[in-house]
Amino acid sequence: MIREFSSADLMFIVSAVRWTLILSAIAFLGGALGGLAVALARTAQGRLRRRIAAGFIQVFQGTPLLMQLFLVYFGLAVVGLPIDPLLAAAVALTLHASAYLGEIWRGAIEAVPPGQTEAATALSLSYKDRMRHVVLPQAMRLATAPTVGFLVQLIKGTSLASIIGFTELTRAGQIINNATFKPFLVFGTVAALYFVLCWPLSLLARRMEARMRLAVTR
Amino acid sequence: MTEHAIIMRAVNKYYGAYHALVDIDLTVTRGERIVICGPSGSGKSTLIRTINQLEPIESGTIIVDGVELTAGGDNVAKVRQDVGMVFQSFNLFPHMTVLENCILAPMKTRKTPRAEAEATARKYLERVRIPEQADKYPAQLSGGQQQRVAIARALCMKPRIMLFDEPTSALDPEMVKEVLDTMIDLAREGMTMLCVTHEMDFARAVADRVIFMDKGVIVEENAPDEFFGNPRNERLQNFLGQIA
Numbered sequence: 001m002i003r004e005f006s007s008a009d010l011m012f013i014v015s016a017v018r019w020t021l022i023l024s025a026i027a028f029l030g031g032a033l034g035g036l037a038v039a040l041a042r043t044a045q046g047r048l049r050r051r052i053a054a055g056f057i058q059v060f061q062g063t064p065l066l067m068q069l070f071l072v073y074f075g076l077a078v079v080g081l082p083i084d085p086l087l088a089a090a091v092a093l094t095l096h097a098s099a100y101l102g103e104i105w106r107g108a109i110e111a112v113p114p115g116q117t118e119a120a121t122a123l124s125l126s127y128k129d130r131m132r133h134v135v136l137p138q139a140m141r142l143a144t145a146p147t148v149g150f151l152v153q154l155i156k157g158t159s160l161a162s163i164i165g166f167t168e169l170t171r172a173g174q175i176i177n178n179a180t181f182k183p184f185l186v187f188g189t190v191a192a193l194y195f196v197l198c199w200p201l202s203l204l205a206r207r208m209e210a211r212m213r214l215a216v217t218r
Numbered sequence: 219m220t221e222h223a224i225i226m227r228a229v230n231k232y233y234g235a236y237h238a239l240v241d242i243d244l245t246v247t248r249g250e251r252i253v254i255c256g257p258s259g260s261g262k263s264t265l266i267r268t269i270n271q272l273e274p275i276e277s278g279t280i281i282v283d284g285v286e287l288t289a290g291g292d293n294v295a296k297v298r299q300d301v302g303m304v305f306q307s308f309n310l311f312p313h314m315t316v317l318e319n320c321i322l323a324p325m326k327t328r329k330t331p332r333a334e335a336e337a338t339a340r341k342y343l344e345r346v347r348i349p350e351q352a353d354k355y356p357a358q359l360s361g362g363q364q365q366r367v368a369i370a371r372a373l374c375m376k377p378r379i380m381l382f383d384e385p386t387s388a389l390d391p392e393m394v395k396e397v398l399d400t401m402i403d404l405a406r407e408g409m410t411m412l413c414v415t416h417e418m419d420f421a422r423a424v425a426d427r428v429i430f431m432d433k434g435v436i437v438e439e440n441a442p443d444e445f446f447g448n449p450r451n452e453r454l455q456n457f458l459g460q461i462a
């Protein structure tokens with residue numbers, strides 16, 4: 001039965017934004033922790049740790065996010081966990097974000113001049129203190145703009161969770177469209193909502209990048 | 219406490235296949251001031267960087283203040299607390315104020331309370347004649363001021379040995395003197411110092427011994443008078459001719 005597009009349908013779509021935000025937040029925070037671990041392993045002394053981190057990055061950057069979602073979704077059952085779309089999407093997107101943030105932050109850590117680490121080492125600071133007080137604060141400045149840029153990609157990437165049946169913004173749109181068959185209206189609304197989430201972040205990233213460039217040339 | 223600040227025995231260092239330090243033997247007495255010179259690429263930086271193990275060595279023995287570097291354990295950390303280093307490019311931490319630069323290592327590695335670390339830092343900033351810059355960031359200072367902060371930062375760890383790797387080479391000519399004067403003060407106070415520098419007036423004024431390196435080998439070492447007045451090795455003669 002095809003019915004009219006009502007304000008209740010609009011509310012349904014708008015309220016699904018919160019699941020997009022929740023999923024993005026989980027993946028970003030999880031990815032930040034994972035990404036830090038990956039970046040530190042990638043820049044570590046030990047060759048084995050560097051190799052493992054590099055392999056992790058290559059696998060997750062070299063395969064489609066959708067395949068990662070499928071593998072985690074069906075993999076949950078294999079390790080005896082309940083098949084839950086939110087859990088699967090959160091795990092897959094966290095791994096995905098860990099790989100990308102790890103790679104962004106590896107670059108930022110390596111962009112800190114080696115003299116900084118040498119001076120800190122000569123002052124007898126431990127690895128932990130060198131990272132925490134000398135290298136990471138400087139790397140963070142370099143990494144802020146690309147990190148915000150990746151967050152935009154991540155928010156848009158959560159739309160793939162609709163395919164494993166998690167009702168975030170995109171799937172809410174699909175559900176309403178199936179009932180009303182107003183694809184331009186429905187998906188236009190969905191796209192506009194993504195735009196409202198992402199546009200300010202894109203602007204912020206671009207402004208930070210411009211400020212970085214200014215700081216570099218100064 | 220031993221009378222020897224540094225003992226290096228048969229030290230060899232390779233970068234891949236390149237033999238950067240060849241059978242280095244060097245003994246530094248406590249309070250001795252040594253100047254190391256030589257052509258670019260001769261291994262001067264590599265030599266002093268092995269003393270706090272910024273560069274690991276392939277063979278030989280290094281004993282700093284009675285602690286054998288190569289023996290493992292936390293010996294390296296112990297030695298680094300005792301050995302200050304000043305770099306050509308200053309290497310101040312740009313995101314920290316001058317004062318924060320100075321107190322970080324004492325607070326983290328010596329567990330000095332903040333108030334005490336700050337008092338020590340202000341004392342050494344006074345000593346290098348820039349107490350008024352304590353709350354500025356490195357980028358707000360001139361090169362000469364930055365290098366003096368770097369010296370103060372190293373001194374805040376109360377090291378017994380100071381290493382200098384071409385501390386004035388990156389400075390504008392008018393700032394060289396203020397840094398050299400700081401180093402001369404330090405030398406007069408009896409600090410054990412190893413300085414890689416081509417400032418030969420500095421060498422004449424404060425060095426007990428001058429060392430000439432070439433191709434990873436210590437080619438000649440002597441008291442300044444003899445070193446400059448009566449150089450024996452031909453490469454040293456050429457070198458002195460070039461920089462005079």
Ligand SMILES: Nc1ncnc2c1ncn2[C@@H]1O[C@H](COP(=O)(O)OP(=O)(O)O)[C@@H](O)[C@H]1O
Nearest residue numbers: 233236238256257258259260261262263264265
């Ligand atoms: N990290 C490195 N990797 C490879 N070769 C190096 C490295 N550091 C220095 N070298 C080489 O070792 C030699 C000695 O370098 P260095 O000690 O810096 O000389 P100096 O300080 O006397 O100019 C040079 O030939 C230099 O190219």
Ligand SMILES: [Mg+2]
Nearest residue numbers: 262263264384
């Ligand atoms: Mg050098």
